[in-house]
Amino acid sequence: RDLLIGCCGIADRLQVPIAAVLQHLDGARFDVLLLRDPSKRIYLRGIPDYAPDLGQVAERLRRDLDLAAYRSVRAFGTSGGGWASFTLGTMLGAERAISMSGRPPAATFRLARMWE
Numbered sequence: 253r254d255l256l257i258g259c260c261g262i263a264d265r266l267q268v269p270i271a272a273v274l275q276h277l278d279g280a281r282f283d284v285l286l287l288r289d290p291s292k293r294i295y296l297r298g299i300p301d302y303a304p305d306l307g308q309v310a311e312r313l314r315r316d317l318d319l320a321a322y323r324s325v326r327a328f329g330t331s332g333g334g335w336a337s338f339t340l341g342t343m344l345g346a347e348r349a350i351s352m353s354g355r356p357p358a359a360t361f362r363l364a365r366m367w368e
Contacts, residue, residue: 253283255322257340259295260288261331267352287336295336306336310343319344329354
């Protein structure tokens with residue numbers, strides 16, 4: 253099996269309703285882990301009540317999931333989750349990390365400073 257880690261954007265979805273994404277995946281092939289950031293800070297402060305930054309999100313995922321059991325790990329993020337998908341994908345050794353309509357890191361950090 254393959255693991256797809258989805259990093260939702262600020263709208264808490266992957267550009268389209270989650271059901272639409274799941275309907276287009278082969279359920280016999282993929283496990284899907286859907287991440288969202290209810291604080292709407294584009295994962296710069298991690299995921300509230302789970303881990304305080306993306307590095308620790310990656311550490312928690314390594315502890316909570318048996319990543320070695322998967323044939324491949326892939327990360328996919330949209331909008332505000334795009335940067336998180338690249339970062340988590342790299343930290344977790346994902347085969348692929350894809351961002352759709354994501355913001356580049358510099359723009360992400362500028363937005364975060366506006367919210368401080």
